[in-house]
Amino acid sequence: MSDCLFCKIAAGEIPSNKIYEDELCYAFYDIDPQAPVHFLVIPKAHIQSVSAIDEGNCAVVGHIFQVIAKLTKELGLESYRVVSNIGEQAGQSVLHLHFHVLSGRDMTWPPG
Numbered sequence: 001m002s003d004c005l006f007c008k009i010a011a012g013e014i015p016s017n018k019i020y021e022d023e024l025c026y027a028f029y030d031i032d033p034q035a036p037v038h039f040l041v042i043p044k045a046h047i048q049s050v051s052a053i054d055e056g057n058c059a060v061v062g063h064i065f066q067v068i069a070k071l072t073k074e075l076g077l078e079s080y081r082v083v084s085n086i087g088e089q090a091g092q093s094v095l096h097l098h099f100h101v102l103s104g105r106d107m108t109w110p111p112g
């Protein structure tokens with residue numbers, strides 16, 4: 001999608017602090033970290049949010065979780081939280097599917 005920030009980051013058109021990339025997904029550190037470790041994993045294909053996942057595009061979600069398991073192991077993270085915000089009330093500010101991975105501090109439940 002031409003006017004999407006995360007499409008541009010995944011394409012390398014906007015700089016990011018990249019951790020990992022393959023043909024399907026891209027991982028990079030959040031510009032405004034909410035924990036000592038805070039990175040995002042996104043599909044390279046534009047999907048607006050979890051609510052736009054369907055039979056035709058869901059394979060990338062399993063792949064992303066496999067990548068999250070691999071990256072967190074490599075970073076030595078034993079405990080972490082994976083979050084995806086959907087829609088305005090939940091706090092989604094970028095309309096391209098992304099999974100936050102947060103680690104390195106105590107976390108409360110329920111989340112605010």
Ligand code: AMP
Pocket residue numbers: 005016028029030031032033084085091092093094095
């Ligand atoms: P959300 O609010 O759930 O849609 O998450 C969007 C996240 O993207 C926020 O945590 C932002 O800090 C982060 N973000 C926005 N712009 C950038 C950027 N250029 N590079 C890295 N992270 C970004």
Ligand code: ZN
Pocket residue numbers: 001004005006007008045046047095096
């Ligand atoms: Zn996009």
